Amino acid sequence: MIELRDIRKSFGANHVLRGVNLTVPAGESMVIIGGSGTGKSVLLKCILGLVPPDGGQILIDGLYVEKSDREAFLARFGMLFQGGALFDSLPVWQNVAFRLLRGHSRRPRAEAREIAIEKLRRVGLKPEVADLYPAELSGGMQKRVGLARAIAAEPEIIFFDEPTTGLDPIMAGVINELIREIVSEMGATAITITHDMSSVRAIADRVAMLHEGIIQWTGPIEELDTTPDPYVQQFIHGRAEGPIPAVR
Amino acid sequence: MTALLTPLGMAGRMVLAALAAIGRMAMFAANGVVHIFRPPWYPGEFLNALIQIGWLSLPVVGLTALFTGGALALQIYAGGARFSAESVVPSIVAIGMVRELGPVLGGLMVAARVASSIAAEIGTMKVTEQIDALVTLSTHPMKYLTAPRLVAATLAVPVLVAVGDSIGILGGYLVGVNRLGFNPATYLANTREFLELSDVVSGLWKGAAFGFIVALSGCFHGMNSGRGAQGVGRATKSAVVAASVMILAANYVLTEVFFSA
Ligand SMILES: Nc1ncnc2c1ncn2[C@@H]1O[C@H](COP(=O)(O)OP(=O)(O)O)[C@@H](O)[C@H]1O
Ligand SMILES: [Mg+2]
Numbered sequence: 001m002i003e004l005r006d007i008r009k010s011f012g013a014n015h016v017l018r019g020v021n022l023t024v025p026a027g028e029s030m031v032i033i034g035g036s037g038t039g040k041s042v043l044l045k046c047i048l049g050l051v052p053p054d055g056g057q058i059l060i061d062g063l064y065v066e067k068s069d070r071e072a073f074l075a076r077f078g079m080l081f082q083g084g085a086l087f088d089s090l091p092v093w094q095n096v097a098f099r100l101l102r103g104h105s106r107r108p109r110a111e112a113r114e115i116a117i118e119k120l121r122r123v124g125l126k127p128e129v130a131d132l133y134p135a136e137l138s139g140g141m142q143k144r145v146g147l148a149r150a151i152a153a154e155p156e157i158i159f160f161d162e163p164t165t166g167l168d169p170i171m172a173g174v175i176n177e178l179i180r181e182i183v184s185e186m187g188a189t190a191i192t193i194t195h196d197m198s199s200v201r202a203i204a205d206r207v208a209m210l211h212e213g214i215i216q217w218t219g220p221i222e223e224l225d226t227t228p229d230p231y232v233q234q235f236i237h238g239r240a241e242g243p244i245p246a247v248r
Numbered sequence: 249m250t251a252l253l254t255p256l257g258m259a260g261r262m263v264l265a266a267l268a269a270i271g272r273m274a275m276f277a278a279n280g281v282v283h284i285f286r287p288p289w290y291p292g293e294f295l296n297a298l299i300q301i302g303w304l305s306l307p308v309v310g311l312t313a314l315f316t317g318g319a320l321a322l323q324i325y326a327g328g329a330r331f332s333a334e335s336v337v338p339s340i341v342a343i344g345m346v347r348e349l350g351p352v353l354g355g356l357m358v359a360a361r362v363a364s365s366i367a368a369e370i371g372t373m374k375v376t377e378q379i380d381a382l383v384t385l386s387t388h389p390m391k392y393l394t395a396p397r398l399v400a401a402t403l404a405v406p407v408l409v410a411v412g413d414s415i416g417i418l419g420g421y422l423v424g425v426n427r428l429g430f431n432p433a434t435y436l437a438n439t440r441e442f443l444e445l446s447d448v449v450s451g452l453w454k455g456a457a458f459g460f461i462v463a464l465s466g467c468f469h470g471m472n473s474g475r476g477a478q479g480v481g482r483a484t485k486s487a488v489v490a491a492s493v494m495i496l497a498a499n500y501v502l503t504e505v506f507f508s509a
Contacts, residue, residue, distance in 0.1 A: 050380045071386065079384040085377035089369075098385050103288055149385075 001026045002157070002189065007046055007056035009039070016042050018213030019056070024206075026061070029183040029190045031200050031221075033235060034210035035244060040193045041082055043210065044159050047191075048079070060157075075104065078155035082162050082193075084142040086134035092145050093130035096120060099153040119148040124174050140167045147175065151182060158182065160192040164199050176202035197236055200224070209235065211244065273490075276468045280398050283390045294396040301362050301397070301463070302404030306411065308361060309354045313412035316349055317341060317419025325428050337428065338435045339442035341420035346443065347506075350413040351451045352499050355458030358405055359491035363466040366397060367487035370470025371480035379471070394467040398460060405459025406452040413451060450506040457502060458495045465491035 002024040009017040016039035024030040032040050045051040047058055049070050058065045060073055086095050093116040099105055100112035107115070117127045123144040134142055143166060150158060160179060164172035176199050183190050183203075192203050200207060201221065208218040209232055217229040224236065234242030320341050328334045370393055373379050382389050417439060424430040465487045473483035 045380070048380075048384060050383060074384060074386045077384060079381070081377045081381055083377055085381040087373075087378055087381070098387075102290070103386055 001059075001061055002047065002191070003057075003059040003062075004043075004047070005057040005059070007043065007058070008054045009042055009046055009051065010054055015213060017046070017053070020210070020213070020215055022208055022215050022218065024189060024191060026189050027183070027187045028205040029180070029192065029203055030206050030208060031192045031194060031204035032208050032210055033194065033200060034216075035235075036195070038210050039213060040210055041161055044079070044161060044191065044193065047159075048074075048077075073157075076156040077158070078150035078153065079159045080143070080146045080150040080161060080163055082165075084134070084139075084146040086142055086145055086149070088134045091131050091133055092120070092137070093117065095134065095145060096130075096148045096152050098149060105153055115152060116148070119152050120145070122151075122178060123148045124171060140171060143167065144171070144175070147178070154186060156186075156188055158188050158190045160190065160194075162193055162195070164194065164196050172196065172199065173202075179203050200236075272472075273464065273468050276471075277464050280390060280394045280464065280467065283388065283395045284399055286391070288391065290392055290396055293392060294400055297397045297400035298404055300365070301358070301401050301459075302407060305358055305361055305404075305408055308357050309408045309412045310415045312353050312357050313345070313350060313416035314419040316353055317345055317416035317421075318423040320344055320349065320416070321420040321423040321428065325424075334428075335438070337424055337430070338420070338438035341424070342417050342439045342443045343447055345416035345420070346413045346447045346451045348451075348499075348503070350416055351409045351454035351458060352495070354409045354412045354455065355405065355462070355495045355499075356492055358401075358408065358459065359462050359465070359488055359495060362401065363462045363469075363487040363491040364484050366463065366466025367470040367473070367484045368480060370467060371473030371483040374471060374473045375475055375477075375479060389471070394463075394471070397463040397467055401459035401463035402456050403459070405462070406455035409451055409455030410448075413448070446506075450502075453506075454499060454502050457498050461494045461498060462491050465494065 002022075004020050004022045007017050007020040008015075020043060022030075032043070034040050042051055046053040047065075049065070063069070065073060086092075087098070090098070093113055094101060096116035096119055097112040100107045100115060101109070113130070117130055120127065120129060125141065125144055125148070129137070129141065129145070134145065137145065143163070147160070147163060150160070163175050163179060167175060179190065179192065180203055182188050183205075190203075192199070194200060194203075201224075204221040204224075206218065206220050207224050209216045209229075211231050216231045217227060219227060224232065227233070230243050233239075234244050240246050321337055324337050324340045324344075325334055328336050328340075370379075373393075379389050379393075382392060421432075421435055421439070424435050425432050469483040469487035469490065473479045
């Protein structure tokens with residue numbers, strides 16, 4: 001379980017997070033929606049300690065996350081970055097098998113390669129891709145390699161930052177299904193950021209909407225369409241008029 | 249009154265900013281050294297750094313040394329001729345090369361070649377979130393990126409300096425024999441006779457220090473790169489400038505140390 005209490009973060013005069021409260025129960029899939037630039041990526045980075053929050057508390061499985069046990073937390077964690085964030089000095093398969101080639105979860109090279117190719121197949125990439133370098137792939141392919149890397153070591157907690165942005169509709173469908181599978185089969189706890197409403201409906205158990213630095217609305221996916229919240233209604237129907245200004 | 253104080257305030261702020269930067273780099277260095285001695289280690293990264301920093305710098309360091317040795321022979325001949333001491337050319341070329349020019353020019357060339365490439369590579373990794381990705385894959389960026397480069401540069405640059413010294417002396421020899429009419433055997437004998445082991449060793453220590461400085465500056469500025477292509481550009485420039493200035497400053501300090509010893 002991941003619990004956020006009053007998380008705050010500013011960059012100079014830009015107050016991005018103004019007190020975020022959110023609970024993600026274990027084994028559930030939380031989807032965070034919200035306009036671009038509202039701080040969704042920053043929120044994930046705060047949970048990971050990549051960006052130090054200015055205030056607030058983060059609890060994982062009921063324990064405060066301190067610097068010391070962040071390592072233990074990361075050992076069972078995977079993340080897909082918005083831009084892929086592949087290591088461009090390494091071929092694709094070594095990117096995917098990064099954890100399996102180093103440190104505590106180290107495996108023999110041949111085995112790691114096999115697992116990498118299997119994970120690539122799961123995200124819809126052929127084995128030939130394994131020996132290419134990230135710079136040789138299209139943006140959508142890079143994203144899928146990033147996804148394969150995030151799930152390679154079978155993590156218990158996974159964050160996906162805009163997993164389907166930049167993919168064609170068919171590939172987006174494949175990825176949505178895969179994320180759903182990971183949560184229901186592996187029992188992972190997932191937080192996904194997306195703008196894509198078909199993704200939301202395919203992936204989410206619960207939805208939270210971030211707006212102006214706070215969670216404007218949160219609830220189970222079934223209530224998304226029926227909630228009277230004007231922010232949610234404007235967002236899911238993509239209307240230019242409403243409480244959310246079009247110029248931000 | 250305030251108008252008068254503004255330049256003063258600006259100068260003060262600049263000094264404070266410079267001191268803060270030095271402090272941050274010193275902390276970074278200490279942190280990097282600690283990570284050198286703590287597992288996990290990444291031998292693959294170390295070997296890669298060794299090739300990038302050492303092996304691939306050989307041509308540029310060798311060429312620099314060759315031309316410098318040749319020019320040095322001519323200059324010392326011209327200077328020596330004024331008090332009929334042309335015969336000092338072989339020994340002064342050797343001593344000058346080994347104690348001073350080999351390490352300093354080698355260090356500066358490595359700073360231009362290596363500090364820039366380290367800063368650009370790590371800076372790009374920073375702005376494309378690859379450093380963040382390392383953390384989420386349970387890999388400490390200081391251990392994975394900084395420590396191997398610090399060790400590789402500290403070991404490789406003395407070797408580069410030794411090679412550069414030899415090539416520099418060769419350059420002096422070629423000019424001395426072919427252009428200035430020295431007898432080959434006498435030139436070599438004179439080179440050997442006046443050169444002491446401590447000359448060579450002091451130059452190698454300088455090389456190790458300069459190698460550390462180069463890798464430190466590259467890693468520090470890369471890790472602290474600003475956002476976007478502009479941020480990486482600035483980091484690269486700062487890395488080369490800082491490394492060069494620190495090499496020249498450290499050179500004076502080390503020369504003073506060896507001089508007094
Ligand atoms: N490292 C940073 N330094 C300064 N500002 C940042 C930094 N990271 C993000 N921001 C700012 O925080 C805001 C939210 O960014 P982000 O979380 O990436 O938005 P999104 O919701 O689209 O993922 C943006 O205004 C962005 O400019
Ligand atoms: Mg984002």
